[in-house]
Amino acid sequence: MPHDVFTPHPLVRLLGKPSAAFTCADLVEAVAQLELQQVNLRYLGGDGRLKTLAFPVDSREHLVEVLARGERVDGSSIFEGTGAATSDVYVVPRHRTAFVNPFGERPSLDVLCSFYDEDGAPLAYAGEQVVRRAAESLTRETGMVLEAFGELEYYLVGDVDALFPVEQERGYQESTPFSKGQRVREQVLGHLTAMGVRLKYAHGEVGNIKEPDRQLVQHEIELWPVPVEEAADALVLAKWVVREVAHAHGLEATFAPSVSSDGAGSGLHVHSRLVRDGASAIVDPDAEAINDTARRLVAGYLATSRALTAFGNTVATSYLRFAEGDESPEGICWGETDRTGLVRVPLAWLGGVVEGMATHANPGTDNPVPAPAIHPQTVELRLADGSADVHLLLAGMAVAARHGLTDPDSLELAERLRTDDHDDFEQLPRSCAESADALEAQRTLFEADGVFPAEVVDAVLARLRSDEDAALVKKMVRSDDARAELVRRHWHVG
Template identity: 25%
Template sequence: MTEDTAPDGGLSAEAQRVLDEIDEKDVDFLRLQFTDILGTVKNVAVPADQAEKAFTEGIYFDGSSIEGFVRIQESDMRLKPDASTFAILPWRDGHSARLICDVINTSTGEPFEGDPRHVLKGALDRAAEMGYEVNAAPEPEFFLFEEDEDGRATTKTNDAGGYFDLAPKDLASDVRRDIIFGLEEMGFDIEASHHEVAQGQHEINFEYDDALTTADNVGTFRTVVRAIAAQHDLHATFMPKPIPRINGSGMHTHISLFTEDGENAFHDGDDEFDLSETAKQFTAGILEHAEALAAVTNPTVNSYKRLVPGYEAPVYVAWSDRNRSALIRKPAARVPAASRIEARFPDPSCNAYLAFAALIHAGLDGIENDLDCPDPVRENIYEFDEQKREEHGITTLPSNLGEALDALEDDELVMDALGDHVAEKFLEAKNAEYDDYRVDVSDWELDRYLETF
């Protein structure tokens, strides 16, 4: 992030560059974006001629209307744009742009503790105090569904493709191409795109960056995918498990730490797995707090329909350098700078700021407390029976959102990672969601029991 006012109160060079680009590209409107506690991207649209005021004074809004922010009697909040996040919106004919903002508490002038972006910055500050910069690269998967005659989403896929399939089975290749063009216009470096395992399921991979930029990019990615899919009369969803009994969508997240002199702190060429002791301690920290982390990385009722054995989703608390049945995998790396770990359990319904913050705090806890990392499990854990899992000391993630929320409440470190305000509001919202789910009666239950009993 950049400071967008100079010491004398004027504009910084970065902010001035944004104002110049607004003029050069004839931008009419600015969308000032921020994210609520549940991970929904919000925005306030202002005429482009308000850009300088946004940088110098901020733009005020009613925080009491945003999920999990503040009470009605303390509603005034201020948006402070981050000039480094400026981008033209490619689906708006080039006349609209966005800036991602930090939320400021107007009564104190300090960052609002309920702002998820601020929560992630706290995790990165802790890493910096320990001498590390955190890099991350997520892989958010999504489904493309047809719309009905009223423009509403269905669960009918527009192709019958499978993993890495080509046209004519993969009918969405043109959609992915247009999404990639849109993402590249907004500054993304795209590594690859392909059809995923399930019908109608897709993945587009973008290059790693520092964790804050990457979390910003996740919100942008979801927005671009949805907007461009809609131009093709398709609905894009990041719901983890929209169709039963097939693979769900994950957001595998690659993480590495770099030292202040630019060295990858996770690499050790003398180690059997090319992983340093720091990397193993970081891994041990995530494994230690995995049950509580799941409430943040897999925060919906539907998340736990994905986290079941048999559909390539990781449910077993272990790590491996070979297979994908473990919670954490050590991917192959061609060069030392690419050494990293891959947390395979997050899904794309999570708030990326909160998920990254929780993962980082858990990993740093492993380093600070010199946690011992268990041996990697090189066999397919899906084929283990309960006794064999016990012999390896392998536990499982919570089986539903309620269990995950209980684990979160019992985990002091992850609660502290979220901060008092976010932890309280997050638990309040998610417990209400789970209670609403528990008292509902599904079509499956009616089909199964109504005429039987």
């Protein structure tokens, strides 16, 4: 309920309604009551980072104009391949995304925006419009909604702690004082939940790297399943907040897929589920395992996985992670709880397991464990990393889901690519150039139903091929200096 004392979103508490129901008038009222001095229109650039257009609050008339109409911006400075002569585009606030900015010099209301062209039509090549079309196409074709959430891994980089030094590769869910950066994690949790981003949890990850003059400590935030359009926005906001909080603590945050030859890289595993009429479509009631709909979803991801790397693994160091990571995908295959495959079906409280565990842990109690509104089973795609263009990645996953659900050969493919059948599986691309070739081979699938405009696919292909990274990766194997230089080049991806 909007008035629930557990609701951390101050605008929801103030206005007494869920964020999905926010209107322009609601936000004007919130600005007045909270005495906010600035409105920031936030939008996603072609580089995957949040951009800011700041407006002073100097009159009600101006405030209403900004929140109702938005503004014009220069698209040629935001997106690749946009000509200056026709570059004016509109950014229009999505009122449901509003939050009170926890950073900055002046108390501000921030609102995420969508792009529109000169005729007022959705801007075809804007990431948030691509993922929206992908989601709508999937639902139109199948009657199901794809929900997703990311496991966002990152490193905090700072001075060496002489009192409690980090232990190499021993950071998994460690506690202070052995864990470094717990205050950062806790502040990130607080800010994101107050902004309306739903989370499951945060913890220290396995990667601990100790160097002579600094330490690198890995962390993870796991978000909450929401429709893919919202999931993409949530990941972008999470990366922004992590960087802001880390900077305030004098630490550097990086989401780079590879940070050192001595430690784990950072992935971006994405969990997903299909929902129909408010219920999970990938498990049957009282079932002990996933159903055929889930297997078709798995097959869709596997069938398109090589092409999906074009959106999820966008820099040369992404392919180092594939080659060297202990828990990186070893082949295009899947399994249940198996962390070596590309797709994993994790434990999800199937059957009567929950009641038995709860009773054993709490002897003498017989209160039933409440069932979640939607069954928590997910399908985890372990492909992407911190370099991902998350809007295009999640749009691509929706396309893959649609393909798996409608392809008559999906169940046979899923059965053939199980990890327990054999271990001779096709491999993921080994370079950005190979990734580009894979996307080009399947581009008609992604362009179908108008989801991915041809110019977006062309821009992705050109960017992937620009580095000639296959030669760079070979050079890195022979030279530590070459590797270090490439890691530095892609240190602040996304």
